[in-house]
Amino acid sequence: MSPPSAPLRPHPDRLLPTDPAVRALARRLYASVRALPILSPHGHVDPRLLVDDAAFPDPATLLVTPDHYITRLLHASGVTLAELGVGQGPLTERQARAAWRRLCEHWQVFRGTPVRYWLESELAEIFGVTERPDSANADRLYDRIAERLAEGAFRPRALFDRFGIEVLATTDDPCDDLAAHRALAADPAFRGRVVPTFRPDRYLEPAEAGWAAAVARLGEAADEDTTTYPGYLRALESRRRYFVAHGATSADHSHPDVRTDPLDPATAARIHATALAGTATAAECTAFRRHMLLEMARMSCEDGLVMTLHPGIRRNHHTPTLHRFGPDTGHDIPVRVEFTDALRPLLERYGTAPGFQLILFTVDESVLSREIAPLAGFYPSVFAGAPWWFLDAPDAIRRARRAVTETAGFTRTSGFVDDTRAFCSVPARHDMSRRLDCGLLAELVAEHRLDEDEAFATARDLVDAIPRKAFKL
């Protein structure tokens, strides 16, 4: 007989400062914002989830297989992606159970990571799990969660309400007809606000395979002739307007760098044509993308979509894994990034344009105090984005706040962004952020750098007024 499993019980004071006096204030601050509605202005939840409102299929498909935060560390620990059900379409019960078992058996590799923190919160607070996962209780936990998933209270819409989500932004292809968003908006039984986000990366990178086909699709979606450069621009403008009409408030961009060097229209048109013909050089393709990022800023000035940048990721680092299991499988690896010079052409033109807003995210911490905070501390258009991806974790979030606040204060930041495709982790992530911000504010009060009334006001602003302003919610 195996030993009894350890208990799982997330502590009410978790992540708060350890000094008793500071913790007491942090606790009061946290209590004042804990239950405020969740604004999730950037993420990757599929909106059809809420349209269909079907029961989630099984614990692994819900919590393990699609979450690259989980699968990558299991992969590093010797579990194959195949065992985790990655890239295999719908899982059989046997496959799902096996994938779930891998997670439970390797629970200890997540010690000290935010995945552990999020999962613990989800298991305990959403599913009522009271034992720490291990190899002995894996099947029992699977059964318990599977049972719950069959209940009506665990359907997507019920969870959406229970999570207290006020706004949820999805990330969408410019050609998407946004039928899911329309269905939700038209459904009187659904009271949440689910808005699309315009994500045109693939249409701006002529060097990527499939660009010409994408541009053709774009032409169809917008009813424009995208074989010409002006038509291509009009099509992008048209699709952006379509997104705005369906509630979008932002456009997201994730390229290797954020250079924004202008081309004259004739050169842009020439590259557009050669790229469609498949004869553009790599340098021309890069120049075109950099020019188009600037064009996106121009369009943002016109249609009001907040521009958000998520640069500096080398996607699909391990080609054999890409070929076997597809993209978003845990090996997008950060590289150094530069903002000051790269964004200068854009900011020279639009940095003080009325209504223009630009949110800068980074996975390269070294730019926070050096570039992002100084830019957000001068340009009325620039906001420092919340820590992203490898940095969306307690210690990194603390470092980021410390790195940004002294130059840009609190009001020039974006508020928390969960950026997740794991729907059930949304509340745990926002809750983590609230705890950390309240802890930091309590420390500022304890060091007599801020008065208590200001800490309470700031704690609330950080989950309410600040993200509303940054993302125009």
Add this chain to the structure above:
Amino acid sequence: MSPPSAPLRPHPDRLLPTDPAVRALARRLYASVRALPILSPHGHVDPRLLVDDAAFPDPATLLVTPDHYITRLLHASGVTLAELGVGQGPLTERQARAAWRRLCEHWQVFRGTPVRYWLESELAEIFGVTERPDSANADRLYDRIAERLAEGAFRPRALFDRFGIEVLATTDDPCDDLAAHRALAADPAFRGRVVPTFRPDRYLEPAEAGWAAAVARLGEAADEDTTTYPGYLRALESRRRYFVAHGATSADHSHPDVRTDPLDPATAARIHATALAGTATAAECTAFRRHMLLEMARMSCEDGLVMTLHPGIRRNHHTPTLHRFGPDTGHDIPVRVEFTDALRPLLERYGTAPGFQLILFTVDESVLSREIAPLAGFYPSVFAGAPWWFLDAPDAIRRARRAVTETAGFTRTSGFVDDTRAFCSVPARHDMSRRLDCGLLAELVAEHRLDEDEAFATARDLVDAIPRKAFKL
């Protein structure tokens, strides 16, 4: 009726560690250095202020308009630089009052920033303000400060004494006749020591507009023929000697990078000539500047001026603002910087030269542990400069000490440098530094990494022996 304003009362323990036992020691350490004289070996206060000793015109002109730390975050918050009186010459009472009101109305955007910390100290400790600025009390505070400014006790010399400043270094153009410094030195009624700093940037950058005119002016000032390269060198040497004769102890340099690649004299002479003729290429201009930085080191070996480097800033990032409001208006943005390879030619030649001293400042934190501390930990000439600009703030200062000390200890650092043009912020800044250093030392004692007697000795050295040595005061 508006609600009563919040009180403003800087806490005696502000910035000290929150752990009660550690704070108790930090408090004792701080008490031992709190009242020591201020050595300000690098800054931007105008020496004529002390020569004229006239009353400061008004609160905005004193505290708001010229301080780019304040105007930039207000600008980012939607206040125009015009509203703040930037770039408009002397302000009318109406303009000054309006600018002041903008600051008070936006007080909350400074939460968590050092500007808030400095201003709070200044308002409370210098002007006796007891209310936190807000839109309701803005005019009342303006009147109160304006009243004080009219009093003799608030004239520059009285404040200089009250602040306990022993040495104040200014930053000066090589062609400056240093009349203000001479006047102060000759005035028996003024007992402070105000020394100039040689800042030759514009004379070393042939790519900058106005270089030829500057070189001509330099020739006049030095009575040398600067149309020849040897004459140009002699003129620089001569002006440096002039500065030394007027009390200067350091020469400051702020270029985009710190490369110091030598040119042979014939090449240097050729570029000097073509640059004067306006036909030098951008690459030649850069090569010339890098060569001249090495020449500056040679001259420092000869005349003893400490060489200080402040690289890595992209000046006037937003050209429209530069054109409308002038330089130093809040949009100088840092870029990545490199020291190890860039300084190698200089250090190969002069790194162990007797008497040569080189202080390295950075706005790129990533070089602190990687490059600056290792260089300062080997070369007897190299000192790690205090955190500068966007980093002259409590958390950044703590990070910098932690990043530098483990490799270079305390004795290879520069001591605190306020680098400010805001005269009234000088004591608040030095006080902040003393509190932070005492906090760190108390933490080292609490972790049993340092004995208490050593902490007391180090606290004193950091405000006395260490800056005296680094800057040859």
Add this chain to the structure above:
Amino acid sequence: MSPPSAPLRPHPDRLLPTDPAVRALARRLYASVRALPILSPHGHVDPRLLVDDAAFPDPATLLVTPDHYITRLLHASGVTLAELGVGQGPLTERQARAAWRRLCEHWQVFRGTPVRYWLESELAEIFGVTERPDSANADRLYDRIAERLAEGAFRPRALFDRFGIEVLATTDDPCDDLAAHRALAADPAFRGRVVPTFRPDRYLEPAEAGWAAAVARLGEAADEDTTTYPGYLRALESRRRYFVAHGATSADHSHPDVRTDPLDPATAARIHATALAGTATAAECTAFRRHMLLEMARMSCEDGLVMTLHPGIRRNHHTPTLHRFGPDTGHDIPVRVEFTDALRPLLERYGTAPGFQLILFTVDESVLSREIAPLAGFYPSVFAGAPWWFLDAPDAIRRARRAVTETAGFTRTSGFVDDTRAFCSVPARHDMSRRLDCGLLAELVAEHRLDEDEAFATARDLVDAIPRKAFKL
């Protein structure tokens, strides 16, 4: 009469967290791992020390002269390397005493550095010194230590046992016959495990002076014709197998960068030939080295040696010092480094190869959260190395754990590596690491991010299972 010297008494709680509740747990965690055997899988102790087991000559030769951590900060403080006995062969008693005196006189420059911490531990715990070194007690301390060194209990083997070292890895030239390792393995009176490490840098860098001679030596050692590229490869493979047969578990590489771009065999062979002929260009030499680093990975897949990378150091920064005093004299200075793109060719090929292990060390902290942790968090072959060199100090170690753990957890790290040539500092360094890890774990428990049983298990794994796995001990 000089004042009495201060006492020297390392505190039992040193480096543990200062919050009393957190410290209490940290103390219990530390007590559970304090006495576990030392695994030292990478370092620079000379194995002949243990073969000869002769008394150490004198305190300076043991503790000062060969330790570039000590000599560099003394050098920066104005002591010449000559005074410290560097590069002068065996020291006379007079020279040794003078060098020792310099250390004691400058004890205060080490405040806040790990050197101070290590030396304090060594002096107190190994030699029973009870006074803090100063100029008054320098000779007395010298005599006391010298006396001890003459005792049998202070011979290398006795210390090896007393230190509780289970495994000690040395760093060795590929042509070394490993006679010392064989002698130790064959000696029934010596029960420790001393294993060699394959360090082929000089054989892979055709641009370095002496490469051709080294390649010829390699041919002799391996009995292969290294004038041909295939023979050169075979010779390297053969010497690696020889090292494996003598207990080696890893191969170490330290080049300016870690690019691993493949050449086709014909190109590699051509550069090999031209480099031997002395006609290869600098670019060809670099290309060859980058190709060979990839070849080293291939060989690791075949012979199982763990590959460890220590890049990003500009060696012998100050050429005059190199010429006068030799290498490893304190002026190897870090530069920026890049892993994500540089290692991609290697990881595309071997990143998921069974048994392949790659440990990444850095002196550029900015890559920890950005590149190393993400790579170690996906690739089963990649481990994040312990903080190295300028970063092997309490605050830097804490920063590194915080930067790596949230992405890669604890299990994807290397465990502590002392990397020292200072034999007597081995226990102090490992003890420091254990204290810091226990402190961090206690903090995670205090913030309710980890349960207490997990903290105890992790504390033990970090000094036992984790390094055993990473280095295949």
